[in-house]
Amino acid sequence: MKVDMHVHTINSSCSLNPIRLLKKLCSKMGILPMICDHNKLTKTDFGIPGEEISTDRGEFIGLFLNETVKDRDIFEAMDKVKEQGGLIYLPHPFDEKRVRSLCRYNILNDKDFKKRVDIVEVFNSRCEDNRPNELAYEYAKINNMLMGVGSDSHFPWELGNAYLIVEEFDRDNPKEFLKVLKKNNKNGFKYYGKLGSPVNMLCSKLSKRINKSGSLRIPKLKFNKDMIRYL
């Protein structure tokens, strides 16, 4: 089966993935999505619930969650995920272009951090080029961590950009998922992944504006004295 470990819905302000459409697309493409909205737990009847949690030291994803994690201290947030029996997944950890990527917070080599990590995202379709993915792959290998992939889809057309191919597993059981993921990693790490267009990042910015105001308003240009001087 195909598993996309990183999908957003309209519950993230930077996404316009309506939940009903997402459900239709996932079933059409045979993809099981892990739903990871920013700082929100979106429960659906078709995906595995997760959350992309922003902390004081960058963002990580908690998977198989029952409750939203609100802590902003990274270690406290990680522990809250573990207390629920959830898994810790590192999204785009080496993508310096994104402000909340872990590589910007000098934490990836912290011992206490590393021992809490379950899975590293070694392919994320929203990276501008493949370098951050290569670095994530090396990091996972060096640290003997499990590897996963995600489309990080914020829009319907991004779905299908990345997924793992794993054996069927019990969707309520994170340990079962770890088992099939281990098998996948050992047997040649089967996944599909392609980079999307950088335009998707711009669309996210636009989407934030739409979600905030309820409609798309292009800001009016205001002229002031200084601007006129330069005209």
Ligand SMILES: [Zn+2]
């Ligand atoms: Zn986002």
Ligand SMILES: [Zn+2]
């Ligand atoms: Zn994301």
